Amino acid sequence: MGHQVGDMLLHAVASRLADCVRESDTVARLGGDEFVIVIADLAAPEDAITVIEKSRQALMVPFYIEDQELALTTSIGVSYYPKDGDDPDSLLRNADIAMYYAKEAGGDAFRIYSPTMNTLARERVEFENSLRKALERQEFVLYYQPVISLDTGKIVCAEVLLRWQNPKLGLVMPQEFIPITEDTGLIGPLGEWLLQEACAQTKQWQLEGFAPIKIAVNLSAKQFNQGDVADMVEKF
Structure with missing residues (x-):
């Protein structure tokens, strides 16, 4: 418009x-x-x-x-x-x-x-503020869930699972914080960090002698609207 x-x-x-x-x-x-x-x-x-x-x-x-x-x-x-x-x-x-x-x-x-x-509004603001600081404080963690071929029994892929390890709230699941990152624009820097970390981890596995493996990363529709997802993937 x-x-x-x-x-x-x-x-x-x-x-x-x-x-x-x-x-x-x-x-x-x-x-x-x-x-x-x-x-x-x-x-x-x-x-x-x-x-x-x-x-x-x-x-x-x-x-x-x-x-x-x-x-x-x-x-x-x-x-x-x-x-x-x-x-x-x-x-x-x-x-x-x-x-x-x-x-x-x-x-x-x-x-x-x-x-x-x-x-409730005050709690939401406090949650948002903690979320904004979480990247700086390295509170986000990635887990890798193996996808195994039924034919060969070998790992063919790893799904990247994002979690927020909050000092007060404990382990926070994505459904609790991703909608807020989308509303506040934090989904951009968070998504970039996730891709960078996941790609770095696959490189580290190869340096340790493991065969190259595909990874599956969940992306928000808001990230595609930003128009730089392909550039980020290529960069990392």
């Missing part, structure tokens, strides 16, 4: 959202692809859900811009004044936390803020 098309899409989103609220309400763009809706003087808190569902339905309809059909996924977080904050910063922060949970649910969803989300 080009820059011009992106701008036109954002204007179209703002227009649809404005059609979903009253003239007394406010629709504003916070930055990037994030918008905020301020709904004042609700008769009941539940009335906000009507606006949310109306907005979701409006944004589910594809956009047609410059002969392109564009479909969006919408994640919405909700906070209430004064229960969830008595100033704009607090309300926005808590709505943002709730929006994160909506994204975690798979998108096209909304979540209403609750105080328990703060604890």
